[in-house]
Amino acid sequence: MKYYEIAIIGFYLENLVFHSVLELSPLTQVIVDLKGKKNLKAIIIQECKKPEFQTQEIKEILPYSLSPFQFELANFISYYYATKLSFVLGFFECSKKYENNSIEILNKPCLNxxxxxxxxxxxxxxxxxxxxxxxxxxxxxxxxxxxxxxxxxxxxxxxxxxxxxxxxxxxxxxxxxxxxxxxxxxxxxxxxxxxxxxxxxxxxxxxxxxxxxxxxxxxxxxxxxxxxxxxxxxxxxxxxxxxxxxxxxxxxxxxxxxxxxxxxxxxxxxxxxxxxxxxxKGTFFESKKHFIFDESELNITPTLLNELEKTLNHQKQAIVFLPTRANFRQIVCRNCGNTIKCPFCSIPMSLHKNKNLLKCHYCNFSKPVDQTCPSCNALMLEAKKMGTAELCELLLGYFPNANIKRFDSDEVSTLKKLNTILKEFNERKIDILVGTSMLAKGHDYHSVDLSVILGLDEYLYRPNYKATEETLSLAMQVAGRAGRKGEARVLLQTKNRDFFEKYIQDYDAFLKDELCFRKDLYPPFKRLLRIIIEDKDLLSASKLCENLALKIKKISQIELIGYGACGIEMINSKYRFYILLRSDSYKSLIAIQNYMLDFKNISSDIDPIDFS
The missing domain is CATH 3.40.50.300 (P-loop containing nucleotide triphosphate hydrolases)
Incomplete structure (x- = not known):
């Protein structure tokens, strides 16, 4: 009889020991039964000694296995992101062993x-x-x-x-x-x-x-x-x-x-x-960009309308970026100043006028639009922070003969819709494409002579050490969609003209300046770990956060940057608290992650990018 350490694929379990009369190779996929659950797929990790406890027999050997590439990657994920190997293996696809043949490619690009x-x-x-x-x-x-x-x-x-x-x-x-x-x-x-x-x-x-x-x-x-x-x-x-x-x-x-x-x-x-x-540096096709700064709050201004009119008169196309989908991001009471929030998440609900709904973009809860303020019963409700759907409606009022389409996750819900809109736009059946960051994602727009960037100012001031990097990158990516061939204009509506004017054509300079700013504080010079506590009981979550923070503060290789309620304090009816840690050593942070595995209501994110 031979004994094998195995990992049950997709289950959050420690590795287990099973036996078989057969000699099995590591990384082979097998079938086992476990506590009333039948026909579970598992991976042979290694042969091991007979344990002191009674073991079950491996039920079936499959002709599939993990590749060494996959196993090394899965092991690293399990270690670095402090997750059970069996759970990690649920993301991988097994295969039969195979070999590749070389192929001949006749066509090749002509490089300069x-x-x-x-x-x-x-x-x-x-x-x-x-x-x-x-x-x-x-x-x-x-x-x-x-x-x-x-x-x-x-x-x-x-x-x-x-x-x-x-x-x-x-x-x-x-x-x-x-x-x-x-x-x-x-x-x-x-x-x-x-x-x-x-x-x-x-x-x-x-x-x-x-x-x-x-x-x-x-x-x-x-x-x-x-x-x-x-x-x-x-x-x-x-x-x-x-x-x-x-x-x-x-x-x-x-x-x-x-x-x-x-x-x-x-x-x-x-x-x-x-x-x-x-x-x-430079472009494959000769292109020149002229930057126009509209120093206004988010709004449809005469400058914006004038530039769009120029594009339409020259029978060209425009893309308009706005970071918010729906009609408006929030409904505000003009009497008491409160917003209408999701009952399960501590964020304002977005207005979707076509469905007459308020919708939470975190938990997807929706309800009919309130006629009065839930806080004070006043009738003076006002929509704030315009979204892509509202912008499309308003632009159609100014340019009734133009074909204006939306390009966001509400409108582009399938791959077929994505393909259709991009095809229509490149065939010049659409004059103005209004969208979220999806607009910036590497698409080629052949006849765009105007890129409009709206609503980015608030991105610059997010509580995130990468706020300026991500905002500038997004602005440059959107700007890059215009003038793929020929001259183009980029209209940037902002109250932070100095920042964008300095860097939007010189990302190299930004990177050098940002390196100086982050020195001894943030990546790439330091490692970060963000711990999130979630609990339906506010007091329990708050106490656990404070107790853990005070314990961690005593560890010499770890710096406690901060702790407390998250920016979005509640999601899906659970209160959220954070602890943010900094260290020179990723090993110290991984040790903290492993300690947090003992708490069911805690998740830890090493190298975080989201701080909401």
Missing amino acids: DKQESALNFIKNHQSSLLFADTGSGKTEIYISLIKEYLEKGKQVLLLMPEISLTPQMQKRLEKYFKDYFFLWHSKISKKKKQEYLFALEEGKKLLVAGARSALFLPFRNLGLIIVDEEHDNSYKASNKPYINARDLALFIGAKQNIKVVLGSATPSLVSFYKQKSFRL
């Missing part, structure tokens, strides 16, 4: 001298940052590099923010790699996923272009990982385990000698500081 220099730089570094202006042709550099790896029979992973998995990228990859790649993201069906996994096993597909989850696929001969738009926050998971796909790519690249390329026009300060980088 700058792009060739960038390509050679990347080839000479195990990991690097391609700091490339919008429109400078970094995709062609990616494709040239991918071609070389596929022709060696190596697998390639191209990671992109979810919304960037657009028809345009698919068309570019199809042009060069035809049937040798597939797209992997949350919106593809289960049946399609099985087809793609089978194609990967058969060696028919060597290139995977996908969102964060593509990192968990059963690669067995991965040679190259490209993280496009590496600055994008969607690489960071918003629930347990709070992984960052960019960071995981760098880890696994270093461990398994896989080349990693990070790419962005507005790279994160951490990547800029830590990675050797190649600066690719």
Whole structure:
């Protein structure tokens, strides 16, 4: 009889011991029964000694296994993000053992001298940052590099923010790699996923272009990982385990000698500081931008209307960015000053006029629009902080003959709708596209001569050490959608003209100045850990937060930055409190994370990006 340590896939459990008469290889997938739960999938971790307690027999051996690549990645996630290995394995796809064949790619991009220099730089570094202006042709550099790896029979992973998995990228990859790649993201069906996994096993597909989850696929001969738009926050998971796909790519690249390329026009300060980088300036097509500053509060101003009218008169297109969806972000009582809040979350509810509803964008609770103030019963209710739906309505009033469409998560709820709107816009059937940050996510808009950026001022003053970095990056990404070919204007409505005027055309200068600001305080010079306590009882959550903070304060290698009620104090009927820690040593923070595992109502996020 042989005994094996196994991990039950997807369950938040310690590893268990089962037995079998067969000799089984580590990483093999098996079937077991456990306490009334039957036919559970599990992974053989290693053979072990006979335990003192009675064990159950492994029920079935499957022809699938984890790849060494996957197991090393899963182990690191379990360690660094303080999560049970069995739970982490629930994110991974198993496969049969397979080998790849090399393929010949006939088509290849024609690179200019700058792009060739960038390509050679990347080839000479195990990991690097391609700091490339919008429109400078970094995709062609990616494709040239991918071609070389596929022709060696190596697998390639191209990671992109979810919304960037657009028809345009698919068309570019199809042009060069035809049937040798597939797209992997949350919106593809289960049946399609099985087809793609089978194609990967058969060696028919060597290139995977996908969102964060593509990192968990059963690669067995991965040679190259490209993280496009590496600055994008969607690489960071918003629930347990709070992984960052960019960071995981760098880890696994270093461990398994896989080349990693990070790419962005507005790279994160951490990547800029830590990675050797190649600066690719200029645009592939000649383009010039003229910046117009409208020093106003968020509003439809004469300056904005004048610039939109110019664009329409010249039969060009405009994109208008606004960070808020719906009609208005909140309803305010003019009598008592209170907002109408969600009963389950401590945030104002947003107004959706087309459905006559107030909706919470955190827990999705909705209700009919109040006619009187819930606090004082006054009738004087006023909508505040305009959203994309309201902006579209107002612009249609000014330009009734224009075709104006929304581009936000309310309107673009499926991949089909995304494809349709982008197709119509590039076919110039839409004159003005109004949207949220989805507008900035790497789409090519061929006839846009005006980018409008509204409502960004409040982003600059969020309680987040990355507030200026993220705000400037977003503004530059939106601005970069205009003038892909030819001249263009960028209208920025802001009361912070000095900041934007100084940096919006010089991200290099911003990065250097920001490094000085963060020295000895924040990443990339320090490590952060954010602990969140959630409880339906306000007093219990508050006391636990204070007690833990006072204990942690005594630890020499840990600095307590602050603690107390979260910015959003309640979500889904649970009160939320935070503890924010700083250290030079990630090991000290991981030790704190492991200690917090004993508390059911506590979650910990190492390297946090959300501080709400």
